[in-house]
Amino acid sequence: MYFWSMKRVIVVVDELYDFIEGGSLACAHSLEAVAATKRLIAQNPDTPVLFVCDHHPANHCSFAAQGGPWPPHCVAGTHGAEIHEDLQAFVQDGRVFFKGCDPSMEQYSGFEGRNAAGQALCEVLETLAPEEVVIAGIATEYCVYNTVVDLRKAGWKVVIAEDCLGWVDAEGHAEALAAMGDSGT
Helix, strand or coil, X not given: XXXXXXXXXXXXXXXXXXXXXXXXXXXXXHHHHHHHHHHHHHHCCCCCEEEEEECECCCCCCEHHHXXXXXCCCECCCHHHCECHHHHHHCCCCCEEEECCCCCCCCCCCCCCECCCCCEHHHHHHHHCXXXXXXXXXXXXXXHHHHHHHHHXXXXXXXXXXXXXXXXXXXXXXXXXXHHCCCCC
């Protein structure tokens, strides 16, 4: 297999309808995050874009009915689990990674999300071999934060596109950004 080096890969975390205005877990700054992410991708047309998506079964352990903290969200096969329409033009086969598919396991990090071919996000990143991974997504204090932490543990240089983030609350967003490092790297 041939490996090539690319300067950047953009990873978009959970820019899905249930996390965007009007969704069951709508987050602050979500529409602005989608618009900024669209601009980021359009300004970097040769940069691979990978999407990480919550993709829960209807009986997922994180849902309140099963004792979890969240209302039902991003249930597989529903509109709420779809990538926002403004980003659909950038979706490519093999570059969408699903997490939270096991009904008995919470999974905030997209690091081990898998595509339709069964490849983990980390495997595809290893194949693309970027110098840095640029992160955009929703929500800063949960799925974005955990994805960044896992990417860094695996040795990736991560740059956080702050204008491309949505969050549950402003204080949690600020705390997560501080925890990830002021420089974003």
